[in-house]
């Protein structure tokens with residue numbers, strides 16, 4: 001049964017947000033995909049913020065009509081947005097992943113200064129973890145965050161790449177090593193860097209095979225200084241902050257994968273029922289039935305794991321370390337299902353699946369490919385899952 005883990009209120013929320021996105025996002029998708037029109041992206045982010053949808057994960061700030069906001073609803077928002085345009089959805093998912101540590105770890109004054117703009121949709125956030133020499137092995141990052149006692153400031157030096165919303169974001173959460181003498185787990189910190197801070201620059205923007213319209217680029221820090229109160233949590237607490245942020249991001253990514261998978265499935269199903277081959281509907285053929293069934297059960301499995309993780313997060317009873325496994329499973333399965341469904345959808349459509357003239361199948365195929373790589377690759381999340389099952393064994397990374 002579809003959405004077995006949701007209740008009537010969740011379903012009402014889904015219907016409401018879907019109608020909103022159909023009205024606000026759907027009409028501008030050609031501008032986003034074909035012209036990479038950032039202003040179009042920003043306008044929809046702003047309207048989502050104005051409608052209150054970007055504060056769903058922060059119940060005490062939420063003043064919408066629904067009584068039970070939370071990550072479950074934020075995940076549904078991601079799912080519905082990704083079903084329409086995954087590039088747009090990554091922009092808000094990244095901004096929300098930036099809002100999460102701000103909300104949880106910034107001092108009240110600093111939090112209010114930077115969080116407000118993100119949740120009201122007037123500003124965008126970014127997360128800076130990945131570096132040229134360091135991707136999956138983030139504990140080896142080379143960016144340094146040092147403390148200048150004389151000026152009471154943190155000084156950042158380093159180079160980050162593949163940063164979503166780079167150059168467009170207003171607020172950057174930057175991770176770096178603050179104590180190189182100890183392992184990164186105990187020597188990493190996270191700071192907030194507002195846009196236009198001297199010493200921060202954006203050398204390059206990338207061109208990707210998919211996710212067109214979401215800006216991804218490099219961010220360089222050269223003696224970039226922020227006031228002492230821009231540290232998140234305590235000094236050297238960055239690794240712990242990063243892990244809890246990744247739990248949050250991975251549950252949202254479960255929603256992104258589901259949205260892309262559902263979109264691909266809907267296109268494939270419609271084609272199987274309409275297209276004729278050998279004098280019959282394509283959908284009559286057993287090999288096509290097989291593909292439809294293979295997509296269908298995978299989507300249900302992804303849905304169950306994603307909503308389970310979101311529900312566990314909202315229940316608030318698990319520590320970040322305990323949430324790691326369900327969040328990783330949601331990310332792993334949903335993103336694999338998205339690439340599977342996007343690929344099978346193209347196959348069912350044949351030549352129509354490869355050309356823009358016949359709809360979105362080719363776009364979904366290109367977009368979906370990023371999902372098993374972002375937010376920690378699927379190889380890495382498998383290590384996390386297995387490390388929960390084999391706690392006595394240190395994985396050979």
Ligand SMILES: Cc1cc2nc3c(=O)[nH]c(=O)nc-3n(C[C@H](O)[C@H](O)[C@H](O)COP(=O)(O)OP(=O)(O)OC[C@H]3O[C@@H](n4cnc5c(N)ncnc54)[C@H](O)[C@@H]3O)c2cc1C
Pocket residue numbers: 094126127128129130134135136137161162163164165208211216370373374375376377378379380396397
């Ligand atoms: C579109 C896009 C947007 C992104 N947005 C952001 C962002 O906003 N912020 C940010 O910080 N980063 C972002 N990233 C970076 C992303 O998180 C990294 O690409 C990812 O973590 C992998 O790092 P890497 O690309 O350096 O690959 P590598 O770490 O070099 O890995 C290459 C391959 O080897 C595999 N691998 C590596 N080590 C092992 C091992 N021990 N065992 C088995 N397999 C292994 C990996 O799984 C992968 O398949 C983004 C990336 C993309 C493509």
